[in-house]
Amino acid sequence: MATPSVPSPRFRGIPMVTMLATGALALVACGEPEQQNDATPVAFEDVDELFSAVDDQLDCPEDSSGEYHFALPSDQDAEILQGRSCAESIVMASSDDEERLAEIREMMSSAQGPLSVVEDSTWFVADITEVAGDGEATDLAHPGSRDLQGLAEDWKATYTEQ
Numbered sequence: 001m002a003t004p005s006v007p008s009p010r011f012r013g014i015p016m017v018t019m020l021a022t023g024a025l026a027l028v029a030c031g032e033p034e035q036q037n038d039a040t041p042v043a044f045e046d047v048d049e050l051f052s053a054v055d056d057q058l059d060c061p062e063d064s065s066g067e068y069h070f071a072l073p074s075d076q077d078a079e080i081l082q083g084r085s086c087a088e089s090i091v092m093a094s095s096d097d098e099e100r101l102a103e104i105r106e107m108m109s110s111a112q113g114p115l116s117v118v119e120d121s122t123w124f125v126a127d128i129t130e131v132a133g134d135g136e137a138t139d140l141a142h143p144g145s146r147d148l149q150g151l152a153e154d155w156k157a158t159y160t161e162q
Helices: 014-020 047-058 098-109 148-155
Strands: 066-070 081-086 090-094 116-120 123-127 158-161
Touching: 047 081, 047 090, 047 123, 047 148, 066 090, 081 098, 098 116, 098 123, 116 148, 123 148, 148 158
Parallel strands: none
Antiparallel strands: 066 081, 081 090, 090 123, 116 123, 116 158
16 A cells, blocks of 8 residues: 655644643553453564554555654654554554653653553554544544454454543
């Protein structure tokens, strides 16, 4: 699946990540309890392989899916972690740097609004629909499905909704 050459300027990149860092809640400190499968979770080599698997499950529209960038405000000298988006409402990242991914997930969880996350230690997929709209559903482009709980079950991964 080809990605568009010009990403939507509305919710991609560092401004979105900065907006996500506005709250103060920890990922596992609020919301519903985690649902974790005991079997071995799915592993991905990189974010493109993760995107392909998400696309197979959620049906990402080509015209609104592309690159997504994550940065930690406290880590000015670090490289920006390149992720992907599935439409404008689902974002994902994959990295061998488990600490960095954990920091990004924690930063995202501190944002205002409900956030659903499917994760393993080296990747995550998050629905940012209501976070992008400051706690209210917004008019973002969505994939064919936003069933992250089903994704977690299929991939034997942890699902958190807060």
